[in-house]
Amino acid sequence: MTRPIDLDTQRFKEIVRGKVRDGLKKYITQGEILGRQGREVVSIPIPNLDIPRFRHGSKGSGGVGQGEGEAGQPVGQGGDQEGGLAQPGDQEGQHIREAELTLDELADMLGSELELPLITPKGDSTLKTKKLRYNSIRQTGPKSLRHFKRTYKRALRRLIATGGYDPLTPVVIPTHEDERFRSSSEVVLPHANAAVIYMMDVSGSMTDDQKQIVRTESFWIDTWLRSQYDGLQRRYIVHDAVAHEVDEDTFYRTRESGGTRISSAYTMAQKIIDRDFPPADWNIYCFQFSDGDNWGEDNTLCMQKLQNDLIPVCNLFCYGQVESPYGTGDYLRELKKIVSRFENLILSEIKNREGIYDSIKTFLGKGK
Template sequence: MTRSIDRDLKRFDEIVRGRIRKDLRKYVNHGEMLGRKGRETVSIPVPNIEIPHFRHGPKGSGGAGQGEGEVGQPIGKGQPDPNGKGEAGGEAGQHVREVEISIDELAQMLGNELELPRIEPKGKNTLRSLKDRYTTIGRVGPDSLRHFKRTFKEALKRQIGSGSYDPGAPMVIPVREDERFRSWKTEFEPQTNAAILYVMDVSGSMTDDQKEIVRTESFWIDTWLRSQYDGVERRYVVHDAVAHEVDEETFYRVRESGGTRISSAYTKAKSIIDRDFPPSDWNIYVFQFSDGDNWGEDNKECLRHLREELLPVCNLFCYGQVESPYGSGDFIRELRKIGDKFDNLVLSEIESKEGIYDSIKTFLGKGR
């Protein structure tokens, strides 16, 4: 019975995850459907799914129908009147079930659906961390690490050797000298880390809708990069004519106004990299979001920062231009002037929430 229940539960989980994979584009594009439950799991609402089974009607309710029948003729009790008449229904409608799924599993689904290649990190052997691995067996240790099978085998060997073991009435009683415990070794292992810098234009032309697109896309980018690296550090920069480093909550909620000078954000990003993330040890990713409206005389300075300071040290520099009713959208054309010279510069135009899915694939589809 237990095995049957476990088998049915496993099948149900496969059906639910299949539904999530099928509708992944919808979940990616509409961030409000994604609720974080903790650091390692998220909660996703999916339509209620039932395992198919036979449902018996009341006794004497009628058998199989015979004959051709008429168009629209009800075939059993409780069928709706074809003329639209009748009483209001009292049955429950379709419900939504919240399904918990791990961040790692979500990342795997994202990678499979978007066909994202595995990332080959740099600096693999420069950062090392200590790791305890249970690889040996010892004679001493706490009860919580007692190895039952090894303890039992030692007791059995002792009793057979001493002649006290009776095959007709087998009873094995371990004593203190029989006890064996799992033991560990502390090892050094290479560690790969990633630094993600999110840069967003918060001038007056960026609306709340554009910021929601940035928030949703950033979540999925985080989800994928966390699955590829041992440690991920994030930094956040907002700017209008002046750039500021802020925390995550401020990044998504701040509303400013005024002109736009994107070079100020590039200067701030470079100072953060110099301060916290030596390029020889860190895999550096920059994701910039703007509506493409920049002070015209600043464009030349922006390209200089990119060519000389940022693109040479970044695994990937991604610029996402979010369509706005107020922004000019000219900046992406400036970036295309140097796009052919740097293959780690990736550009994406995001017209609406429906474009998030394709934008993520554009950014991460080359596996850098």
């Protein structure tokens, strides 16, 4: 039977989720996520929410105090500059609650808010991998699967219980009834069928604000793609004049400087695809972010690599150009010359944090 307090708790959780849903655009553009807890849960600060509180009895019913002091004396070091009591404020404070939501819940909200279509995968996207996992013990089985430790402990307990164990001559010989064997069961694992490669320009022209925009957008893109695939493999590339494959933590925290050669990122992305993700079996997504400031002679090489090596094997190749006070933005103009020839090449201009919202919808709105 459901208790009233459980119903109240459930209603309050729905209110909290409603507040998140109503303000989702703000959370997307401002990055007001306090941080990941593990890999599945995040916390979001929800302002202006009345927090449930206990209601106490009427005043004047007495109580117990400890320590020295006079009746009516304030607790602590309150007081104004003239030695009097400090005056109480007359403005309402801001109530903030940290709402914990799973990434699946956030993905559902994101898809609903941006009206994102479901992705139609290719290849072995609907397959599941079946694997035998030895996760139990049984009394019968082949000798090759005999669990020595379990068998020995069973025999030892039997000898001690029957008085047949001598500590001076500790000989333990298991019988047929003592034997225990490993047993397997079939476990269905998701087939990892989608690969995402994130590329971020970390050269000197990319300020910390621009890098934070990239990281915020990458988080929300990642949240949506994870909801669309049972298994998702991710790779991260940072580059200035030279590209490096890094782990997720480095991608979200690194700060570098230097010149810019975008072709180095493309070379690294192609290497990762050749090494890990055969295009016939994988749904491949590339998301590149830069301020568009590229070494001039490198643009020709970039166009060759992009058209010949990356775009043909990707479900989507998305380029997001973050406006920077130091970047020229020339690279976007080069991409606009070829974008009409490739349906899976998507371009987006991100002028500031407010542009993250529209950029995500531009990238993911075609459901590929």
